[in-house]
Amino acid sequence: MSAIRFLLDENVAPLFRAELARREPAMIVWKVGDPGLPPNGTLDPEILCWCEEQGFVLVTNNRKSMPDHLAAHREAGRHIPGILELNPKMSIGETIDELILIWGASEPDDYRDMIVYLPLS
Template identity: 60%
Template sequence: MICYLMDENVNPLYQIQLQMRDPDLVVWAVGDEGTPSKGTLDPEILIWCEDYGFILVTNNRTSMPVHLTEHINQGRHVPGIFILNPNMSIGETIEELILIAGTSDDDEYQDTIRFLPITQ
């Protein structure tokens, strides 16, 4: 089962809309109970995602590739990272994330960064 962790800089509407559209989908956000607190550094968030099996959804295009490379070079793994596309509407992004969750294998995106949209 695919689970999403929304980065703290992602608009909260994504989490709200995903949960409204698909109540069975696990969508947490940084700062929610049980997740890394707001202000947690990206390398620590990647460790949390690895430990708990969550794909990170972020708009961090600049430093996240560097953090993922360092994470993997330490012999670690991550279920995946999805980077939001600023040219997609919230609705288009919600549809994309629901489609991905419903049609993907749990390890399909392991150790990769994917820029949305990944379905065409």
């Protein structure tokens, strides 16, 4: 079982979390906007700080501004467990398979301070 935990940004469809939980119940997958988490509308730099502090890999579909946000985060001397960028050309099933593979085969520091674009291969 992996120690990787995922935070889905608010623009990732809730179906992803439901399918991940159904297929891999031990996986920890939270979503921006859930009670006790950053609320919807939280700015990306704040979400990166939250992920750093709580040890969550961010799963997002924000390909435009996330590289700049990560660069600013790193320039401030901060770190993040990682960012996984969804690929709009992948089906939901393919994406779920990819996230389960990452969860099951990766160590928590494998994606530290990186943006990884899906699919891995």
